Amino acid sequence: MLGNNCRYYPSCSEYSKIQFELNNPLKAFIVSIKRILTCNQLFKGGIDYPVIELNLKNIKYKKLPVKYWLIPLKKNKYYVIKAEV
Template identity: 50%
Template sequence: MFKMICIKTIAFYQHFLSPLKPRVCRFYPSCSEYAKWQFEKRNFFVAFVLSLWRILRCNPYFQGGFDYPKIAKLDLKPSSYKAGIKIKFFYIPYAHQKFYIVKKVF
């Protein structure tokens, strides 16, 4: 329930409030997109802490750059292609049982 409230709040921010101000996020993906991905893929408390930490680092004293969410995904299995499935994310391995989440944009 809290996850859905946070995801809906972030979506509201992205669609209605964010376009009203200039893009100033020092990271890619943006802090709101990063938080949305965290809430979609992790439990509420971990996602909240990681999103808060990301927002606190988004200031002139940190370098910024690429900072994709990292998750541990234990149930990845190869599957056959099905025409009705829309791919939203790619999981790119970076350590044993740990993956970057990269959003598909094309």
């Protein structure tokens, strides 16, 4: 009815979806609620990629299609960017 009106990129729903796929449910719920509460005229908005904590040392790699790109932020923290297929 109102169209595409999210103040952030990626949209709040896409942000929440990524959080629930890659983080534990409690942390994903908290950061998703925080993001939704800041999606109003009092906040600037803009580009806000999800950040996840991940230890890549113990992961075994397989050939799979790329769904997300992980961009290093800090030690064991990564920005998550959705890969366009």
